[in-house]
Amino acid sequence: MSGREIMRSSVRHFQRYYSPKVGDALRLDTNTNVLGSHPAAVEALSSLGDLDFNNYPSTYSDGLREALAEKYGLSSEHFVVGSGSDESLDIICKCFLEVGDRVVLPYPSYSLYDFFVELNGGEVAMVDLDEDFQLDVEAMLAAGGKLIIMPTPNNPTGNSFREENIVEILERFPGIVVVDEAYGEYSGRSFLSRVDEFDNLVVIKTLSKAYALAGLRVGISASNVKLADMMSSVKIPYSLNILSERAAIAALRDDSFIEESVRMVDENRPLLAAGLEELGFQVYPSNANFLLARAPIPHTELIEGLRDKGILIRDFGARRRMENCVRATVGTPELNARLLGAIRELLEERA
Numbered sequence: 001m002s003g004r005e006i007m008r009s010s011v012r013h014f015q016r017y018y019s020p021k022v023g024d025a026l027r028l029d030t031n032t033n034v035l036g037s038h039p040a041a042v043e044a045l046s047s048l049g050d051l052d053f054n055n056y057p058s059t060y061s062d063g064l065r066e067a068l069a070e071k072y073g074l075s076s077e078h079f080v081v082g083s084g085s086d087e088s089l090d091i092i093c094k095c096f097l098e099v100g101d102r103v104v105l106p107y108p109s110y111s112l113y114d115f116f117v118e119l120n121g122g123e124v125a126m127v128d129l130d131e132d133f134q135l136d137v138e139a140m141l142a143a144g145g146k147l148i149i150m151p152t153p154n155n156p157t158g159n160s161f162r163e164e165n166i167v168e169i170l171e172r173f174p175g176i177v178v179v180d181e182a183y184g185e186y187s188g189r190s191f192l193s194r195v196d197e198f199d200n201l202v203v204i205k206t207l208s209k210a211y212a213l214a215g216l217r218v219g220i221s222a223s224n225v226k227l228a229d230m231m232s233s234v235k236i237p238y239s240l241n242i243l244s245e246r247a248a249i250a251a252l253r254d255d256s257f258i259e260e261s262v263r264m265v266d267e268n269r270p271l272l273a274a275g276l277e278e279l280g281f282q283v284y285p286s287n288a289n290f291l292l293a294r295a296p297i298p299h300t301e302l303i304e305g306l307r308d309k310g311i312l313i314r315d316f317g318a319r320r321r322m323e324n325c326v327r328a329t330v331g332t333p334e335l336n337a338r339l340l341g342a343i344r345e346l347l348e349e350r351a
Helices: 039-044 062-072 084-096 113-119 137-142 163-172 225-234 242-252 256-278 299-308 333-350
Strands: 079-082 102-107 123-128 147-151 176-180 201-206 219-223 290-294 325-329
Touching: 039 242, 062 079, 062 219, 062 242, 079 084, 079 225, 084 113, 084 147, 084 176, 084 201, 084 219, 084 225, 102 113, 113 123, 113 147, 123 137, 137 163, 147 163, 163 176, 219 225, 256 290, 256 333, 299 325, 299 333
Parallel strands: 102 123, 102 147, 147 176, 176 201
Antiparallel strands: 079 219, 201 219, 290 325
């Protein structure tokens, strides 16, 4: 057995996901919260003596779903939670896709969407965003399919899609429409309150970004109760551990850290954009905690040079429509100064 023939034929082309050697590098490549772990979550996990590690957690994380219901004014039955929003995507695909069903994805968007679609036997139909990286509604509807998945703000472009375009797709598409709001806290907009308005809407959220709990892997999906019950039926039981659930509940009940995080990004995103433009980058508009920018030098040279200087940013420069583009997380003034200073050094060394 010399090759990948033993693998299922539909997944033989899969490769490992982005996994750089980090060491002590400054990570501006994953769009996590540069302010550090959510203080309320840290406090909630500071004493664990009352937790019973000998017993399983609640099968469907009832305590967390109750906290979500309290926060968003819905019932706990509207929510399905699990290990990161990636599990939410997997649940959706397992629940609604037959082998060979088509899933419509905007391009460019999150690179793991097609992974979960193909892993679950579906087929991907990529539909290009327009020149402003906005949805081409007619093209997406014309692509047909069982499922549409779209992130807003979009990753990796950073911009939010127009609300009226999303509503039009929800009203006209006969299948399930997934709105991924991984970066929704930074845009100040959400479809979560409208899950009972549309019988085909599923909203995904994560506590990995603004909530600063990436290491605890907490993902959320919200929909009308009927769809949520379907998704719960195929979800792996006990997939969220008791530590993650306790931390998530505490974080959801403390809005002050989120407000501080959003304010920090709002203040520093335009400053970072201006700094990059001064260095010759073409920066794209963003409603998220990151910026997509076209580099003034070859993207591989920029990525490698910054890595040598102890800074990681994400490379998208080899992908269609993002030629020579990189993506960087918005940092504090100190972190942004470090990034801009390192880039300036690279450009000077190259001159």
